Amino acid sequence: MPLTIYNTLSRTKEPFQTLTPNQVKMYCCGVTVYDYCHLGHARSYIVWDSVRRYLQWRGYTVEYVQNFTDIDDKILKRADLEHSSMTAVAEKYTAAYFEDLHRLNVRDADSYPLATGHIQEIQDLVTDLEHKGFAYAVDGDVYFRVRKFAEYGKLSQRHLDDLQAGAGDRVEAADPDQIKKEYPFDFALWKAAKPGEPSWESPWGNGRPGWHIECSAMIQKQLGETIDIHCGGGDLVFPHHENEIAQSECAHDRPLSTYWMHNGMVKLSGEKMSKSLGNFITIRKLLDDYRDGNDHQIDPMTVRLFVLTAQYRKPMDFSDASITAAGQSWQTIKDGLLFGYEFGERLGWADLAPIRSGAISTTTEEVDRFRTAVDDDFNFAEGLVVVFELAKELRKVGNIITHDSEQTVDPNLLRDKWQTLIELAGVLGLEVNPDELKVETTGLSDEAIESLLTERQIARANKDFATSDRIRAQLTEEKIVVIDKAGVPSTWYRS
Secondary structure, three states, X not given: OOOEEEEOOOOEEEEOOOOEOOXXXXXXXXXXXXXXXXHHHHHHHHHHHHHHHHHHHOOOEEEEXXXXXXXXXXXXHHHHHOOOOHHHXXXXXXXXXXXXXXXXXXXXXXXXXXXXXXXXXXXXXXHHHHHOOOEEEEOOEEEEOXXXXXXXXXXXXXXXXXXXXXXXXXXXXXXXXXXXXXXXXXXXXXXXXXXXXXXXXOOOOOEEEOHHHHHHHHHHHHOOOOEEEEEEEHHHHHHHHXXXXXXXXXXHOOOOEEEEEEEOOEEEOOEEOOOOOOOOOEHHHHHHOOEOOOOOEOOHHHHHHHHHOOXXXXXXEXXXXXXXXXXXXXXXXXXXXXXXXXXXXXXXXXXXXXXXXXXXXXXXXXXXXXXXXXXXXXXXXXXXXXXXXXXXXXXXXXXXXXXXXXXXXXXXXXXXXXXHHHHHHHHOOOOOOHXXXXXXXXXXXXXXXXXXXXXXXXXXXXXXXXXXXXXXXXHHHOOEEEEEEOOEEXXXXXX
């Protein structure tokens, strides 16, 4: 069964065929850098990072480009608010983007083009559109003639007549530049300079780019006139991606992208999450300050797992209950990923290092099931079922070994399962650091624990159960698990 992708353009799942065999050109609309990234951003970039990882695992060479919009009205407003400059604000929040997304194990794109670094390409594209009659200049502004592009609305399935009928007088009230336009839904390719704002010289006078033209120019410069996959949030379908298609395809007379992919939005306790409504949570606040239903700090891998448990095109709801459930699931997978580091030596493994992710050469039942699941439009949630089953099986064996019971599974088979788990979880960006097994030295020493257990054993022999229970509670507080066995001294291990 081939890899299939749901194409927003056709509203159907289509077999994946690249323009060049085994090579993928992929562009993702990045953030406008005027604030810290929120959970909605986390979902989008975790999803596209996972799509990229999976394509690479399937043998494709992926060239992945993600832009930053570093000139925009929102950035200029933030600069005024912070008594700063456009450049300083953009640099500050670009750096914050990398800090936050790296914590979620989102890999860097192959390149991060900036709008301000493509001014000449933007102007060249606008000039081409003007020469072909798709654009017109008015008092230093340049607008795109949407009615001249017969296929306008094909991505969002919106028709101009319906848009105009539904808008009434609202468009003119919301857009002070309506008087300059030939048609209400024409959009700006170039904006005339305003006092105090950054601007660049152009054939139409000093000004700056419109939002939509930036991505078209950067795609053309970085990847070419037609790419394989264009992705982004579902809120970008209209007008941003619709306008990208119009201006790019009118300029080049060929499709901008073969496949259009969009992730669903994130709700916060059932309500749409947005900055305008004030009900959003930033990535750094979620990881640094938020506590789940068990009063635990949120592990970055819990957030990544939470995102991947939902079908990427559908809305998903963030709540205390959902993030707590994700945390419990991650603990199971984490235990499985740590299995080899913790128990490999006792199982007689000669090599305790896992294979490099992406290097499994043999096909197993689990690998086949995983690939079949995710090949169906990147069904990561179904792929996670395989990962979770492997982790639960390894954790079960780990519990048997921990409790000094005899485990009967072939150690070599256990190693194969661990390697497969490392491999498949890594495809989804779910990884652990073996150092997490190291016990902190700030707790009770081994000698102190043994002393307390001896004291507890004497108390139990004297039927002083109050003292026995107190010592056990003390050890539990120190994350020491005590195992009582009939006729022999109690054993223990650090949780």
